[in-house]
Amino acid sequence: MTRRLSAAKGWLLAAIVLSSAWQLHAQNKKTDVAPPAVKVGDTAPDFKLHYFDGHDLKEVSLSEYRGKKNVVLAFYVFAFTGG
Amino acid sequence: MKNFQQNLKRLEATDTQVLGVSMDSPFANKAFADQIGVTFPLLSDWGGDVTRQYGIYFDKYKAARRVNFLIGKDGKVQEEQLDSEAIDPSKIVDACERPKLKD
Numbered sequence: 001m002t003r004r005l006s007a008a009k010g011w012l013l014a015a016i017v018l019s020s021a022w023q024l025h026a027q028n029k030k031t032d033v034a035p036p037a038v039k040v041g042d043t044a045p046d047f048k049l050h051y052f053d054g055h056d057l058k059e060v061s062l063s064e065y066r067g068k069k070n071v072v073l074a075f076y077v078f079a080f081t082g083g
Numbered sequence: 084m085k086n087f088q089q090n091l092k093r094l095e096a097t098d099t100q101v102l103g104v105s106m107d108s109p110f111a112n113k114a115f116a117d118q119i120g121v122t123f124p125l126l127s128d129w130g131g132d133v134t135r136q137y138g139i140y141f142d143k144y145k146a147a148r149r150v151n152f153l154i155g156k157d158g159k160v161q162e163e164q165l166d167s168e169a170i171d172p173s174k175i176v177d178a179c180e181r182p183k184l185k186d
Contacts, residue, residue: 066158
């Protein structure tokens, strides 16, 4: 009887350890987002995007700065969230 | 974006153009720029094609991650900062003020 009980306890303990290990693994996976496709040293892919200046939609392409200016491309998540 | 605005004069002095990019509409971005006093363009990547091309689309939020790319005059990426690292622009400003990027 007592032996059976301790066996059950052992299984329970094993199950807890396994499930918490799995949870930890799942958590690590979640924060482990793939690195950007564009890396330091790569040529930045050209694009054409628009912004609104208050009157018109203006087109901006990355290639128009080639040979003229450095460009900081600052991607952000959403407007009106943080700075 | 405010952090880049605060450093805009220094960046402009090194021949550097700042462009914000998000997946918001151009009109939302204009209102955002006005609200926080940003004078450089906030580009609209509506639909996220460019965000995906750069490999920084974050499926969980259906939006871009916060990432800064510093691209030299030769079109090559010089610096890259991800997520929480990307809030402080001082690394980018320092890199721009390094002599090799000035010409």
